[in-house]
Amino acid sequence: MSSPASFVTARQGRSSLLTPDDSSPLGSDPEPVSDDFTSHHPQAPLHRPAKPLSYQLRTHSLVYLDGQQYLDGFTLLDSLLVAGNSISTPENPQPALLPPSQYLALASTLMVYPSLTTKAKSFDKQKAANSALHYLRNVSKVVDPSSDTLQSAFAFPVQGSTRRGGRSRGDESPDGGIGETKLTTNVANAGSIWARAEDFWHIVGWAFNCSVAHKGRWERWKLWLELMLDIVEADWNKRMPLFSTASNDDHTTTLIWRYIASQDPQSRTTRRRILRAILADGTSKAMKEFTEVFKDETKERKQDDEAATKVQKPLDIDNDEFGDYDVSDDEDAVMEDTAERVWTRPSRKVSRQRESSSSSQDSSEEDEVDSEARDPIERLGGMDAIVLRQRLLRLLVDVAAATGHLNKAKNLYSPAPFSTADDLFDLYTEFLRPLPTSVFSIFLSTSKLDPAAQSRLNTTLLIPLLLTNPSEYYPLPNQSQFEEHYLPFAANTHSYGDNAKISLIFESIFIQMMKNDALQPSKGLRVAVENGVAARQAQAYGDARRKQHRTSEEAVAKDILKLSQERLLGLVEILELSSDDLPSLPSNASTPRAANEAVSSPLSSAISDHDIDAMED
Numbered sequence: 320m321s322s323p324a325s326f327v328t329a330r331q332g333r334s335s336l337l338t339p340d341d342s343s344p345l346g347s348d349p350e351p352v353s354d355d356f357t358s359h360h361p362q363a364p365l366h367r368p369a370k371p372l373s374y375q376l377r378t379h380s381l382v383y384l385d386g387q388q389y390l391d392g393f394t395l396l397d398s399l400l401v402a403g404n405s406i407s408t409p410e411n412p413q414p415a416l417l418p419p420s421q422y423l424a425l426a427s428t429l430m431v432y433p434s435l436t437t438k439a440k441s442f443d444k445q446k447a448a449n450s451a452l453h454y455l456r457n458v459s460k461v462v463d464p465s466s467d468t469l470q471s472a473f474a475f476p477v478q479g480s481t482r483r484g485g486r487s488r489g490d491e492s493p494d495g496g497i498g499e500t501k502l503t504t505n506v507a508n509a510g511s512i513w514a515r516a517e518d519f520w521h522i523v524g525w526a527f528n529c530s531v532a533h534k535g536r537w538e539r540w541k542l543w544l545e546l547m548l549d550i551v552e553a554d555w556n557k558r559m560p561l562f563s564t565a566s567n568d569d570h571t572t573t574l575i576w577r578y579i580a581s582q583d584p585q586s587r588t589t590r591r592r593i594l595r596a597i598l599a600d601g602t603s604k605a606m607k608e609f610t611e612v613f614k615d616e617t618k619e620r621k622q623d624d625e626a627a628t629k630v631q632k633p634l635d636i637d638n639d640e641f642g643d644y645d646v647s648d649d650e651d652a653v654m655e656d657t658a659e660r661v662w663t664r665p666s667r668k669v670s671r672q673r674e675s676s677s678s679s680q681d682s683s684e685e686d687e688v689d690s691e692a693r694d695p696i697e698r699l700g701g702m703d704a705i706v707l708r709q710r711l712l713r714l715l716v717d718v719a720a721a722t723g724h725l726n727k728a729k730n731l732y733s734p735a736p737f738s739t740a741d742d743l744f745d746l747y748t749e750f751l752r753p754l755p756t757s758v759f760s761i762f763l764s765t766s767k768l769d770p771a772a773q774s775r776l777n778t779t780l781l782i783p784l785l786l787t788n789p790s791e792y793y794p795l796p797n798q799s800q801f802e803e804h805y806l807p808f809a810a811n812t813h814s815y816g817d818n819a820k821i822s823l824i825f826e827s828i829f830i831q832m833m834k835n836d837a838l839q840p841s842k843g844l845r846v847a848v849e850n851g852v853a854a855r856q857a858q859a860y861g862d863a864r865r866k867q868h869r870t871s872e873e874a875v876a877k878d879i880l881k882l883s884q885e886r887l888l889g890l891v892e893i894l895e896l897s898s899d900d901l902p903s904l905p906s907n908a909s910t911p912r913a914a915n916e917a918v919s920s921p922l923s924s925a926i927s928d929h930d931i932d933a934m935e936d
Contacts, residue, residue, distance in 0.1 A: 366557075367407055369466040370414035372399065377500035380418055385504055389429060389447035393454040396422070400454070400461055415461050421502050423458065423472035426451040428512040430546070431539045433616045440620075448539075455546055464553035465572075473550065473574060475518055475581060516612050519578035524596035524609025527708065530700025531601030533617045537700065544707050551575050552714065559721050570722055575714060576737075584737045587746075594750045597711045600698060695757035705765050712747070713767045719743045720772070740772070744779040752780060756816040756876035760823050770831050771795065777824050778805075784821050786811045786858065798838055801828065806847035809858035815873050818859040819880035825851070826883060829890050840895040848891050852884045 372380065376399065383392030396418055403413035417423070429435055429451040439445045462469060508514065516522045526540035551574045558573055570576050582589040599605040611617060699705050719740045738746070751762055766773055775794040782788060789804035796805060806825060810817035832838045859880060861873055 365409055366463040367412045367415040367461055369417040369462050369468050372416055372418050381500045385502055390450045393450040397454050417468050420468050420472035424511055424513055425507040426455050431543050433613050436539045437535050438620045452542055459550050464550055465557055475513055518581040520593050520596040524599040525612055527599040528601045528605055528609055530704035536617055541703055548710050579737055590746055597708050695761055698758055709765055709767045716772050744776050748779050755872050756819045756879050759820055763823055763827055777828050780824055784810050784817050802843050802847040807850040809854040813860055815859045815880055816876035818855040819876045822883035845891050848887055
């Protein structure tokens, strides 16, 4: 077998455009692919077909990766990946050389592996984690996202089998038969993230728990989620246009569908668990359901502990005792936990089998008291976490709309349908409506749904809140329906929070209708808005039944209601001042930095117009 020395020149000649910055500190977001890559190689953004490495190249890569020389290994793989970028064209795409899927799965594990990140003993180990991240980022930009190798690399074991025993990733992948070039280290097998996590939603829930409760770990999990969503979205977007014409159910081959279908996709229990993962907030209940992926990964390494460790490890070169230079410690660190998890990890925790009667009970009282003092954005883990949550919520709507449209076009029933869009919006309402008003306003103002989908969600959110339900449901109301059935009404409770949420939703609908030139200034519109403002002011005087620890939430909601009502009246004035020359409204309202700055507006497109018909089913 070749030695690493035989490929030492690979590191010296590596691409300066796509390799990681070795100086990237731990916890920081490593530098993205250089802009020079696009300007110098305009063909590069075009996805290229994947081609397996030759046996010799796999062998060289194996030596590096099995020897835990990750920086050298991923530098070599990166150089092989980008070879041919400059001459690849749409008419003549050059294949991109990819290693077996197990190697890509290893890279995705190393990105968040504790001993290389938050528990790293040396800066070189941190660079190894960053090199894995940079390599996978480049893979996502160069390789066709529907590649069988990528599909296999980022797949979880099917129920009833694991990669700890029985079939290995190499055996079940399109590059199967890799034989002598199969990775043998624990981190590439039983210690892999794909073997340790229950499924994709387990990782999502744990990552978002970290965004609130474990900021150090979140810095790494954030990078993992961003990368995986880039790959999953690219895979979905490439295949989605084919759904209406394909003769089979191609959506079942996408990564996002495989993640959804890891449990029964028809089950409301499955959908509710997915929503709990996306909205995980570090509370005791969320932490119990979505537990850590790696054993003790949140325990930070202390300087005193590391110094003690160094004293305990002798350095005796004559007897081949190399102290802290022993490279086997990373493997030993997880072997004990792996052996334990092989036999004790349940397929489903008992707590996950029990569905609560209301999603408003997501946190214990202690969690609620503690969270009141936090900025609403921080209660969701910060803006980076909010953006990722919204991307996932949008992707679920995409899946529901596209699969529904496919079934309607073909007059077929999917073998494992996910949900109708209306059912999904009902579920969103179940989870979003009970949120504190300040948090609710942020979800509304940062939404990434298509305007039509956002309008349907808005009207669905209104139904359980309005004092008088409309005689008919108008998911996409016109001006007369908006004036008659929505705007004049208050909430069905005396809570400031419920009345503020209604006002925020009206803002969102009003802004979107203005952008679409669907509103004209009229006396009826002004009267409807003014009557609604007066009705909500009269209806909202606080809910004496609310628990004492929620009184501060009501105080915040009172301020939000006041400001939202003022903005609604201001929107009417804007419309009246210039109906023919409306001021340009931003597609994205400013994200609130404090509760009293919350603004509601639908945001960027997530599903195309031809999929809207699917929502009507």
